[in-house]
Amino acid sequence: MSETAAEAEVFKALADPNRRKILDELAERDGQTLFEICSRLTMRHQLGLSRQAVSQHLDVLLRAGLIRSRREGRYKFHHIDTTPLEHLTDRWRGGGARENRCAST
């Protein structure tokens, strides 16, 4: 087999345009709460997503390991984590070792 279940989750998470916008939002301003993400998504991206919709998207992103959540009182802050993206497409672009030409192993 060539890919892990975790990788599959990442691909599935990235498949939705709205989830990618959420990642955009968190990349621009990390550590937002659910309500913050909702309002900023509406204001800045003309994205009319309900709170529950965003919440479910955050769940998917969480399961994919693309965000981490930290609870603080009644607030829950969400942080982007890009490590799952690091070598996601290497299996196709490599085959060998070009394209990554830093100081590869």
Place this chain on the structure above:
Amino acid sequence: MSETAAEAEVFKALADPNRRKILDELAERDGQTLFEICSRLTMRHQLGLSRQAVSQHLDVLLRAGLIRSRREGRYKFHHIDTTPLEHLTDRWRGGGARENRCAST
């Protein structure tokens, strides 16, 4: 706006596990025909996909720019093209330009 329609196609194309397997196949042995891909997918990956299913997947990959097709007589050869993958995830990992600098800490 933050992403092009072409990028969205790529994400959608990568969302399906079977399409990723097809890319795996072509990465390992480029320039296969539809029937070749079918049989090798069945033999080597225990993937029981019909010809039409694979054909439709190839269409999606084609539209995403991840493969190119070349017709020759009654054969049609499919070639992987990884250029759409090149900076796919940069919008989240960068923002700036760290993280791609090899000699990391």
Place this chain on the structure above:
DNA sequence: TTGATAGGCAAGTGACGACTTGCCTATTGT
């Protein structure tokens, strides 16, 4: 304690996507 804010859970709806089924065209070999 009461009300307001931040978030969670779960069932239901609707649409899109993966795959099938059936038939058709085009090229090659004999």
Place this chain on the structure above:
DNA sequence: ACAATAGGCAAGTCGTCACTTGCCTATCAA
């Protein structure tokens, strides 16, 4: 010409997924 091979087209089925709806819990301020 005829059969066999390689592929294409289009309608239909079915499951998954995004989103909604409705209600519930928890924390904070007055």
